[in-house]
Amino acid sequence: MSETVSIKEVAARAGVSPGTVSNVLNRPEKVAGATRSRVEQVIRELGFVRHGSASTLRAGHSRTIGLSVIDIGNPFFTDVAAGVEDLASDRGYAVILGNSAGSRSKEERNLLVFAEQRVRGVLITPSDDDPHRLERLRARGIAVVLVDHPADRADQCAVSVNDVTGGTMAAAHLLEGGAERLAYVAGPATMRQCRERRIGAERALAAAGLDPGRLRVLEMTAMTAKAGQQAAELLLADLPDAVFCANDLLALGLLRGLLQAGVRVPEQVSLIGYDDIDFASASTVSLSSVRQPTYQLGRVATELLLDECDNPDTHAHQQIMFQPELVVRESSR
Amino acid sequence: MSETVSIKEVAARAGVSPGTVSNVLNRPEKVAGATRSRVEQVIRELGFVRHGSASTLRAGHSRTIGLSVIDIGNPFFTDVAAGVEDLASDRGYAVILGNSAGSRSKEERNLLVFAEQRVRGVLITPSDDDPHRLERLRARGIAVVLVDHPADRADQCAVSVNDVTGGTMAAAHLLEGGAERLAYVAGPATMRQCRERRIGAERALAAAGLDPGRLRVLEMTAMTAKAGQQAAELLLADLPDAVFCANDLLALGLLRGLLQAGVRVPEQVSLIGYDDIDFASASTVSLSSVRQPTYQLGRVATELLLDECDNPDTHAHQQIMFQPELVVRESSR
DNA sequence: AGATTCCATTAAAACGTTTTGGTAGATTCC
DNA sequence: GGAATCTACCAAAACGTTTTAATGGAATCT
Numbered sequence: 001m002s003e004t005v006s007i008k009e010v011a012a013r014a015g016v017s018p019g020t021v022s023n024v025l026n027r028p029e030k031v032a033g034a035t036r037s038r039v040e041q042v043i044r045e046l047g048f049v050r051h052g053s054a055s056t057l058r059a060g061h062s063r064t065i066g067l068s069v070i071d072i073g074n075p076f077f078t079d080v081a082a083g084v085e086d087l088a089s090d091r092g093y094a095v096i097l098g099n100s101a102g103s104r105s106k107e108e109r110n111l112l113v114f115a116e117q118r119v120r121g122v123l124i125t126p127s128d129d130d131p132h133r134l135e136r137l138r139a140r141g142i143a144v145v146l147v148d149h150p151a152d153r154a155d156q157c158a159v160s161v162n163d164v165t166g167g168t169m170a171a172a173h174l175l176e177g178g179a180e181r182l183a184y185v186a187g188p189a190t191m192r193q194c195r196e197r198r199i200g201a202e203r204a205l206a207a208a209g210l211d212p213g214r215l216r217v218l219e220m221t222a223m224t225a226k227a228g229q230q231a232a233e234l235l236l237a238d239l240p241d242a243v244f245c246a247n248d249l250l251a252l253g254l255l256r257g258l259l260q261a262g263v264r265v266p267e268q269v270s271l272i273g274y275d276d277i278d279f280a281s282a283s284t285v286s287l288s289s290v291r292q293p294t295y296q297l298g299r300v301a302t303e304l305l306l307d308e309c310d311n312p313d314t315h316a317h318q319q320i321m322f323q324p325e326l327v328v329r330e331s332s333r
Numbered sequence: 334m335s336e337t338v339s340i341k342e343v344a345a346r347a348g349v350s351p352g353t354v355s356n357v358l359n360r361p362e363k364v365a366g367a368t369r370s371r372v373e374q375v376i377r378e379l380g381f382v383r384h385g386s387a388s389t390l391r392a393g394h395s396r397t398i399g400l401s402v403i404d405i406g407n408p409f410f411t412d413v414a415a416g417v418e419d420l421a422s423d424r425g426y427a428v429i430l431g432n433s434a435g436s437r438s439k440e441e442r443n444l445l446v447f448a449e450q451r452v453r454g455v456l457i458t459p460s461d462d463d464p465h466r467l468e469r470l471r472a473r474g475i476a477v478v479l480v481d482h483p484a485d486r487a488d489q490c491a492v493s494v495n496d497v498t499g500g501t502m503a504a505a506h507l508l509e510g511g512a513e514r515l516a517y518v519a520g521p522a523t524m525r526q527c528r529e530r531r532i533g534a535e536r537a538l539a540a541a542g543l544d545p546g547r548l549r550v551l552e553m554t555a556m557t558a559k560a561g562q563q564a565a566e567l568l569l570a571d572l573p574d575a576v577f578c579a580n581d582l583l584a585l586g587l588l589r590g591l592l593q594a595g596v597r598v599p600e601q602v603s604l605i606g607y608d609d610i611d612f613a614s615a616s617t618v619s620l621s622s623v624r625q626p627t628y629q630l631g632r633v634a635t636e637l638l639l640d641e642c643d644n645p646d647t648h649a650h651q652q653i654m655f656q657p658e659l660v661v662r663e664s665s666r
Numbered sequence: 667a668g669a670t671t672c673c674a675t676t677a678a679a680a681c682g683t684t685t686t687g688g689t690a691g692a693t694t695c696c
Numbered sequence: 697g698g699a700a701t702c703t704a705c706c707a708a709a710a711c712g713t714t715t716t717a718a719t720g721g722a723a724t725c726t
Contacts, residue, residue, distance in 0.1 A: 004473065004474070004712095006711095006712055006713085007712065007713065008712080008713095016675075016676085017675065017676045017677075018676090018677095018712085018713080018714090019675075019676060019677080019678095019714080019715080020674085020675060020676075021713095022713065022714055022715085023674095023675090023714095025713095025714095026714075030673095030674080030675095031674070031675085032673085032674060032675090035674080035675085047469070049445070049448045049449055049473070050449055050712090050713080051390070051449070051451060051711085051712050051713065052386075052449040052450045052451060052713095053385075053386035053387075053389035053390045053395065053450075053451055053711090053712080053713090054386075054390050054681090054711070054712035054713035054714085055712080055713055055714075056386035056681095056713090057384070057386045057387050057390055057681050057682065057683085057711090057712080057713070057714095058680075058681050058712080058713045058714045058715080059681085059713080059714060059715090060681075060714095062386065063449075064429070064450070072411050072414060072415060072418070073408070073411055073412070073415060073611075075406070075408070078405050078406050078411055079406070081405060081430075081432075082405060082406060082432065085405070085430070085431075085432050089431075089439070089442065089443075089446075094429050094431075094446045094449075094450060095429065095430055096397070096427050096428065096429050096430070097414075097418070097428060097429070097430040098418075098422075098427075099414075099415065099418050106422070109422065110422075112382065113422075113427045115382045116382055116383055116384070116385040116396075116427075117385045117386075117397070117427060118384060118385060118386055136380070140337065140382070141337070225611060225612070225615045252612070252615045253615060255617070256615050256616075256617060256619075259617050278406075278557075278558055279558070279585070279612050279615075281589075282558045282585045282586060282588075282589050282612075282616075283589075283615075283616055283617060284588070284589060284592050284616060284617035284618060285617060286589075337682095339681095339682055339683085340682065340683065340684095341682075341683095349705075349706085350705070350706045350707070351682085351683080351684090351706090351707095352684080352685080352686095352705075352706060352707080352708095353704085353705060353706075355683065355684055355685085356684095356704095356705090358683095358684095359684080363704085363705095364704070364705080365703080365704060365705085368704080368705085383682090383683080384681085384682050384683065385683095386681090386682080386683090387681070387682035387683035387684085387711090388682080388683055388684075389683090389711095390681090390682085390683070390684095390711050390712065390713085391682080391683045391684045391685080391710075391711050392683080392684060392685090392711085393684095393711075
């Protein structure tokens with residue numbers, strides 16, 4: 001049943017050699033017009049589809065890239081993935097998606113799969129700062145571009161957003177609104193993003209002449225709406241004036257928890273999240289947030305990766321750092 | 334630099350033949366304990382990683398499956414994808430993700446990529462009802478399981494949720510709440526889901542002794558929060574008692590639009606969405622919805638697909654249809 | 667016209683696995 | 697002790713491409 005038609009059959013039917021068919025496929029300019037159109041005709045007739053594995057095996061590289069993200073359930077990452085997918089697909093690359101779900105072992109397993117598939121390159125938002133795994137990939141000749149994480153070395157592309165600045169923006173905004181008692185609700189400190197946003201916030205306190213030690217920090221185990229709601233319970237006993245959440249999922253959960261407990265937002269507590277996911281503006285008390293150029297993040301990272309793959313000689317490694325943008329909405333007005 | 338170590342080098346170093354190494358990898362029980370552990374040792378030492386393409390080429394099938402979804406930005410689909418990914422990854426399969434974004438040509442391109450990669454099987458939520466493309470895949474010997482779409486033929490696996498029932502549940506619930514003037518806000522009618530949920534709603538009207546023609550239908554071009562907000566503007570001129578949205582994204586947008594215009598939900602207008610995405614319960618006026626077993630949908634579909642791939646002889650095609658579940662929250666109380 | 671260059675094509679050798687058929691050597695059976 | 701049966705391994709042939717070096721013929725040059 002599974003009639004797979006190979007390049008040979010196309011060649012036979014078109015009266016040329018397999019090599020010529022391959023040329024039609026890969027360097028059409030090398031083959032005479034008449035021959036080319038004849039071959040193309042036969043390809044259509046027979047419904048020939050190139051065997052990617054054979055091609056990869058012989059050519060030594062594939063037309064796939066691996067994308068490893070921390071939480072596919074977070075709209076932030078789906079936006080990144082959309083950026084990756086759009087560009088990759090335009091350039092004829094397939095994307096293999098791996099969700100590390102914050103687990104180091106899952107991440108490692110995904111990278112192994114990528115290595116087995118001999119992906120052309122890997123885009124990864126690492127779940128921690130250990131560069132070891134990535135070294136291993138590079139040692140195999142697989143290009144790696146870090147996404148939402150600064151480079152750990154110069155011969156390495158990375159696309160990130162300045163999280164310290166973002167943290168400063170968020171906290172400064174809350175302080176300007178008159179807040180004196182500030183809380184920071186974050187995920188695990190193993191995540192660089194959480195640490196840096198905190199540093200930024202502390203910097204804002206210092207700039208306002210306040211003791212950075214006054215920042216009340218809640219470190220939740222996850223960065224989900226559920227965790228945000230738990231954070232609300234923790235805060236209810238002693239409400240701060242304002243809360244900065246390390247991402248919008250936390251903030252939305254927190255918001256709900258506070259409102260359910262009868263706390264008025266922003267009158268009693270003002271609130272700001274991070275990422276500016278779509279749902280931030282759609283929530284009823286619309287959520288202030290720190291916008292990151294999410295889709296661009298994915299797109300630019302892919303651009304760099306494909307450049308590194310396709311033009312290894314001229315490729316110059318780049319560390320791109322975008323600036324975040326403050327978006328003020330009802331929750332902090 | 335890119336030192337790729339092959340099965341041959343492992344064999345040489347372990348003092349066995351390549352075939353034996355292959356056996357250690359694929360049927361360890363066939364090889365004597367001592368030899369096996371020696372080979373495994375060498376594999377670790379050399380950091381050998383099997384070349385997936387070579388394996389695929391020779392074995393005639395890969396360890397990857399393709400997943401084509403309609404909108405990766407919709408949490409419904411990321412939940413499905415999570416279910417797919419978890420199980421696939423457990424079974425040693427990699428998932429290639431394709432986002433059709435509702436576009437038929439993008440979907441087609443994704444399927445071509447899947448065919449080139451010689452994926453073992455394809456999971457797809459088709460963007461319309463045309464079975465033609467899927468026939469082509471099957472003709473190539475690629476197993477296909479439909480996700481969130483009933484089967485179009487008996488020799489075909491499919492996992493779906495009863496959308497007619499779901500539509501009935503939603504509308505009946507609104508009618509029970511005392512609503513008389515009912516609106517249905519949906520996406521394009523080319524989408525089967527939108528059509529069936531509408532049929533269900535009309536059935537509920539009929540069951541309540543009302544004319545189904547009284548259902549006021551708004552057909553938006555997208556199923557996003559933004560489209561929902563536009564729908565709110567359209568409804569404001571002549572408010573219905575209750576609105577049923579074809580998915581939660583629409584409902585959340587609509588909710589926000591209504592509240593911003595000063596309409597009280599559920600007092601003036603009660604509202605129900607569909608899918609019960611996480612954000613439905615996290616929104617301030619928590620959203621009633623029709624829950625689908627989303628993660629299960631992905632998981633079961635993958636189960637069926639892998640069974641069809643791994644046990645083609647004993648595999649029995651199944652059409653599984655889950656029942657949806659009504660979740661009542663504030664927006665319709 | 668003969669020598670040279672160029673162009674379009676081909677034949678054949680890879681790429682790294684899996685798999686088939688076979689063979690030695692050990693074990694069991696009569 | 698010889699025949700039969702296992703067991704554990706190996707050699708070699710695929711799988712479907714891409715790529716390199718070679719080839720024959722047309723076009724250009726002297």
